[in-house]
Amino acid sequence: MDFDIIFGxxxxxxxxxxxAIFALAAIGLNLHFGYAGLLNFGQVGFMMLGAYGTAIxxxxxxxxxxxxxxxxxxxxxxxxxxxxIPTLRLRSDYFAITTIAAAEILRLLIRSSPATDITxxxxxxxxxxxxxxxxxxxxxxxxxxxxFSYSSNQLWVMIVAWILVVLCxxxxxxxxxxxxxxxxxxxxxxxxxxxSLGKNTVAYKLQALVIGGVIGGLAGVIDALQQSGVGSENxxxxxxxxxxxxxxxxxLATTVGPVVGxxxxxxxxxxxxxxxxxLSEQGWLPNALADFLDGAEGAISIALMGIGLVALMAxxxxxxxxxxxxxxxxx
Amino acid sequence: xxxxxxIRPELTQAAxxxxxxxxxxxxxxxxxxxxxxxxxxxxxxxxxxLEIERGxxxxxxxxxxxxxxxxxxxxxxxDRPDRGSWRLDGRLLGGLPPHRxxxxxxxxxxxxxxxxxxxxxxxxxxxxxxxxRGERLERALLRWLWQPEEARVRERAQGLLERFGLAHMADxxxxxxxxxxxxxxxxxxxxxxxxxxxxxxxxxAGVNPALTESLLEHIRExxxxxxxxxxxxHNMDVVMDISDWVVVMAAGRxxxxxxxxxxxxxxxxxDAYLGRPRDVADGEEGEDA
Numbered sequence: 001m002d003f004d005i006i007f008g009x010x011x012x013x014x015x016x017x018x019x020a021i022f023a024l025a026a027i028g029l030n031l032h033f034g035y036a037g038l039l040n041f042g043q044v045g046f047m048m049l050g051a052y053g054t055a056i057x058x059x060x061x062x063x064x065x066x067x068x069x070x071x072x073x074x075x076x077x078x079x080x081x082x083x084x085i086p087t088l089r090l091r092s093d094y095f096a097i098t099t100i101a102a103a104e105i106l107r108l109l110i111r112s113s114p115a116t117d118i119t120x121x122x123x124x125x126x127x128x129x130x131x132x133x134x135x136x137x138x139x140x141x142x143x144x145x146x147x148f149s150y151s152s153n154q155l156w157v158m159i160v161a162w163i164l165v166v167l168c169x170x171x172x173x174x175x176x177x178x179x180x181x182x183x184x185x186x187x188x189x190x191x192x193x194x195x196s197l198g199k200n201t202v203a204y205k206l207q208a209l210v211i212g213g214v215i216g217g218l219a220g221v222i223d224a225l226q227q228s229g230v231g232s233e234n235x236x237x238x239x240x241x242x243x244x245x246x247x248x249x250x251x252l253a254t255t256v257g258p259v260v261g262x263x264x265x266x267x268x269x270x271x272x273x274x275x276x277x278x279l280s281e282q283g284w285l286p287n288a289l290a291d292f293l294d295g296a297e298g299a300i301s302i303a304l305m306g307i308g309l310v311a312l313m314a315x316x317x318x319x320x321x322x323x324x325x326x327x328x329x330x331x
Numbered sequence: 332x333x334x335x336x337x338i339r340p341e342l343t344q345a346a347x348x349x350x351x352x353x354x355x356x357x358x359x360x361x362x363x364x365x366x367x368x369x370x371x372x373x374x375x376x377x378x379x380x381l382e383i384e385r386g387x388x389x390x391x392x393x394x395x396x397x398x399x400x401x402x403x404x405x406x407x408x409x410d411r412p413d414r415g416s417w418r419l420d421g422r423l424l425g426g427l428p429p430h431r432x433x434x435x436x437x438x439x440x441x442x443x444x445x446x447x448x449x450x451x452x453x454x455x456x457x458x459x460x461x462x463x464r465g466e467r468l469e470r471a472l473l474r475w476l477w478q479p480e481e482a483r484v485r486e487r488a489q490g491l492l493e494r495f496g497l498a499h500m501a502d503x504x505x506x507x508x509x510x511x512x513x514x515x516x517x518x519x520x521x522x523x524x525x526x527x528x529x530x531x532x533x534x535x536a537g538v539n540p541a542l543t544e545s546l547l548e549h550i551r552e553x554x555x556x557x558x559x560x561x562x563x564x565h566n567m568d569v570v571m572d573i574s575d576w577v578v579v580m581a582a583g584r585x586x587x588x589x590x591x592x593x594x595x596x597x598x599x600x601x602d603a604y605l606g607r608p609r610d611v612a613d614g615e616e617g618e619d620a
Contacts, residue, residue, distance in 0.1 A: 174472055179457070179465030179481060186447045186458045192409065193445035197459045197524050198433035199466070207468045253449075325504075326449050 002278060008147030009274040014267030017154060017226040020161035021047075021219045022265065025243035026250070026258030027168045028215035034253035035176050036208035037188030039096035042083070043216045043243050045103030048235040049075040050217030051224035052110060052119060059125040060118055065132055069221050076217035079106075080210040088205045104237055111232035124231030132225050157226040164222070165259055168215050173255050175211070184208050245309060251319030253326075260320060268308070273301040354588055356384040360528055360559050361406070361437075366415030368398075368405055368583075375401045376412070377583045383528070388550065388560045390570045390591075393580035394604050399563045400442060402580070403532055407439045408432040419528065434461065436527035442536065442563075444513040448506030452497055455505050455516060456488035457481075459523035488523060495519040495549065511542040518549060522558075529553065531562035535569055547573050567605070571595070579604065 013019065025043050032038040053072025057063040083102055087095045110119045119125065136156040142149045150158065175181050186194045187201050194201050224230050242265065250261025276297045280290040293300060318324045359382035368376040376398040383389050391399050404410035406417060408429035416425050419437050433439075447455050463484065464470055465477030492498045495515045500508060508516060514534060521529055534550070535543045543566075550573060554560050564570050570577060570591060577594040579586040581603040587594060594600055601607060 171472075174474075175468075178471035178474070179463050179477060179484075180468050180471035182450070182454055182458050183466055185450055186454075189447035189449055190445045192429075192441070193447060194458065195409070195429045196407065196433055196439050196441070196445075197520070198430050198438075198461055199458075200428075200430050 005147050006271060006274040006278055008145070008149075010267045010271030011148045012144075012150070013270030014263045015158070016150070016266065017157045017161055017222065019262050019266040020158060020165055021223050021226075022243055022246050023165045023259045023262035024161070024168060024219035024222065025216050025239075026247040026262050027165070027172060028212035028219070029243055029247050030252065030254075030258045031172050031175075031208055031212035031215070034247070034257075035172075035181065035188060036184045036205055036212075037092065038088075038205060038209060038212075039092055040099045040209070040212070041096055041237075041240055041244075042099030042101075042103030043213075044235050044237060044239040045079060045099070045106050046076045046213040046216035047220030047223065047239065048103070048107060048110065048232075049079050050220030051230045051235070052125075052220075053217075054221050054224050055125040055128045055230040056118060058128040059120070065128065065130075068128070072221055072224075073214050073217045076213045077210050080213040081206070084206045084209045088202050088209070100237065100240070103235075103240065107232050107235050119232075120230075122232065124229055126229040128230070129225045129228035133228075154226070157222065161222045161226075164218055168218065169255055169259060172211075172215075180204075180207075245305070248319055249309065249312065251322030254319075254321040257319055257321045264320075265305070269301050269305055272304050273297045276300055354382070356382040358385045359383060360385040361417065361419055361561075363406070363417040364415060366402070366405060366417065367413045368401055368410065368415075369413055374583045376405060378402070378415075378585055381578065381585060381588075383559065383561055384576065385559055386554070386557060387575040388554050388562070388573055389576045389578060390574035391561065391563045391578045391580060392565070392567075392570055392604060393586070396582075397580040397604075398583040399580055400532055401583075403439060403530055403563065406432075407437060407530060409439075433524065433526075436525070437530065438521045438524045438526035438528070439530040440517045440521055440532055440534065442532040444510070444517050446505040446508060446513045446516055449504055451502050452492065452505050452508070452516060453485065453488055453501040455520055456491060456523050457484050459520045460484045460487070461524055491519045491522060496545070511538040514538050514546060515542070515549075518546065522553065526558060528559045528561065531560065533563050533565065535564065535566055543569065567595070 025047060028046065029040060029043050032040040032043075050072040053075040054065065054068035057068030057071050058065050079102075083095075083099060087098045109115060111122050113121055115121060116123075133153055133156065136153060138152045138156055140152050142151055143155050144150055176185065183194065183199050183204050186199075187204055191201050223234065227234075243262075246261035246265040247258050248261070249264055250257030250259065276293055279285050280293055283290075285293070312319070316324075318327055361383040363378055363381040366376055366378045366381075367374065391402070393399055401410065405412045405415070406424075408424065408427055408431070412425075416423060418424065419432070419435055422435060424432055424435070447458070450458070463477065464480055470476050489498065489501065492501055495518070497512060497515060497519065500512065505513070505516060514537075518531070518534065531550070534546055538546060547569060550560060550562070574591055576588065577591050578588040579594060579597075579600050586599055586603055587597050589597075595605065
C-alpha cells in the first residue's frame with residue numbers, strides 16, 4: 001500500500017487546474033445563491049460560453065486569444081441577460097428550471113451538425129492557447145515530488161487560475177460588503193420587503209446574475225486554456241452539480257467556502273479513486289470485488305462522495321465554514 | 332372646494348354624484364377612483380371612491396375577506412387592479428411597480444412581518460434608506476464615494492433603533508428577534524425610508540399588550556411629525572384609541588366611513604362586523620379581552 005502515491009494523486013488534483021476551475025465556478029454560484037438567493041442550475045452554460053467564445057475567436061475566426069477571452073465573457077453577459085430578463089420577475093423555481101434547460105440546450109446547439117463550421121460540433125476546437133503558453137516564463141520539466149507534480153505548462157495555468165480565484169473572491173467580498181451587497185442579501189431574505197423599501201429588486205438580481213455568470217465564464221476560459229481546446233462533452237450538466245457540491249461542502253455565503261470546497265472536492269475524489277485502485281493492485285480485495293471495481297474506480301469515487309455529502313448534510317448542513325445558526329433563522 | 336380642479340381633476344360633477352360613499356376630504360393625500368379587483372368571480376375590492384386625509388390616522392376595519400389587505404396590495408403596487416385609478420399627492424400611480432410607489436413616499440408593512448432574518452437589525456434599517464450612492468453597482472467598489480453617506484445612514488438608523496427600543500439588538504441578526512420586536516423593527520424600517528404615507532397591515536397582530544401600547548405610542552408620535560398613517564386593524568380598542576377616521580369595508584366595498592364614535596354606532600357596521608352582545612341584560616364590560 002503506497003500512501004505516497006495516493007496522497008500525491010489527491011494533492012495534485014486538489015491544487016491542480018481543475019480545482020481552480022471549479023473554485024471559480026463555485027465563487028460565481030456563491031454570489032448567485034449564497035448571497036442573492038438565485039438558484040442557478042446552469043452554471044456550466046456560462047463556463048461553456050466562456051470557453052467556446054474564446055476558442056471560436058481563435059480557432060474558427062483566426063483572431064487573437066486576447067480578443068477571444070473578452071468575447072467569451074461578453075457572451076456570458078448576454079446569456080445572463082437573456083436568462084434573467086424574462087424569468088427573474090417570476091418565482092425563483094421558474095428561474096431554476098430555466099437555467100438547467102438553457103445550459104443543456106446551449107450544449108446541444110454547440111455540438112449539433114449545423115454548428116460544426118463554427119464550434120467544431122462533436123469534435124470541438126483545438127490549439128487555441130498558444131499565445132497563452134508563450135507567456136509561460138517557467139523553465140521546462142516537471143515540478144514537484146513523485147505523483148504530486150506538474151508540467152511547466154500545467155503550473156503556469158495553475159498560477160494564473162489561482163490568482164484569478166483570489167481576485168474573484170476579493171471582488172465578491174468587496175461587493176457584498178458594500179451597500180449594493182446589502183440590498184442583494186436583503187433580496188435573498190425577502191424580495192417583497194425590499195421592494196416595499198423602494199429598491200428595484202429585479203435590476204439587482206440581474207446584476208448579481210451577470211457578475212456570477214462572468215466569473216463562471218472565467219472558469220470556462222481557464223478550462224479551454226489548460227486543455228488548449230474545447231469539447232462539448234466537458235460541459236455536461238454534472239459539471240454544474242460538482243460546482244454546487246464544492247460550494248455546499250465549503251459553506252454557502254462565505255468567502256473561503258467555495259474555494260476550500262473545490263480543493264477538498266477534487267482532493268477527495270482523486271484520493272478515493274487512487275485508494276481503490278491501490279487496493280486492487282495490491283490484491284487486498286477479493287477477486288470478485290476487484291474485477292467488479294476494475295475500471296469503475298472513478299464512478300465508485302463519485303458514489304462515495306455522494307454518500308459523504310449526504311452525511312455532511314446530516315451532521316454539518318451549513319458546510320465547513322458556514323454558520324449553523326443561520327440555518328435556524330427562518331426567513 | 333377650491334382645490335378640486337388642481338388636486339382632483341377627475342372630480343367632475345358626474346363623478347361626485349356617482350361616488351356617494353367616499354366622503355370628500357379637505358386635503359386628501361391619497362385619492363382612489365373606481366378600483367376593482369376580482370379573483371375568479373369574486374369582487375375582492377370594488378371601491379368607487381376613497382380619500383385619505385393628509386396628516387391623519389385612518390383605520391380600515393372589516394371582517395376577514397373584506398378586501399383590506401388586497402386594497403393595500405393594490406394601492407402599493409404589489410397587485411394590479413382590473414381597473415381603477417389612484418393618486419398620491421396628485422400623482423397617478425396606476426401601473427407603477429411597487430418600488431417606484433415606495434420611492435414616491437407611500438411605504439407599507441406586511442401582515443406577516445418580513446424581517447430580513449440573516450441581516451443584522453442595523454442592516455435591516457440601513458437597507459431602507461433612500462437613494463444611497465453605494466447601492467449602485469458601478470460605485471459599490473469605490474468605497475470612498477459612499478463611505479461618508481454610509482456613516483450618516485448608520486447614525487440615523489442607530490437613532491431610530493434607540494427610539495424604538497431596539498438599539499441593544501443592533502448587531503444581532505434580525506431572525507433572533509421576537510415577534511413583537513419584529514413588528515417594531517418593521518415599523519422603524521418603514522420610517523427609515525422617509526415616507527409621507529405609511530400603510531401598516533395589522534401592526535399589533537400577535538403583539539403582547541405592553542408592546543402594543545408602545546407601538547401605538549410610536550404611531551402617534553409619527554403622526555405628530557406629519558406622517559399620514561393608514562392601518563388595518565382588528566382590535567377595536569386600538570382603533571378607537573388612536574384613529575381619527577375609520578373606514579369600514581365588507582365584501583370588497585366600503586360600507587361606511589366616519590369618525591370612530593360615529594362608525595361604531597352605525598347599525599350596518601354592527602351587523603357586518605362588530606356584532607351585538609348576545610345577552611344585553613349582562614353588563615357590556617368584562618367580556619372582551
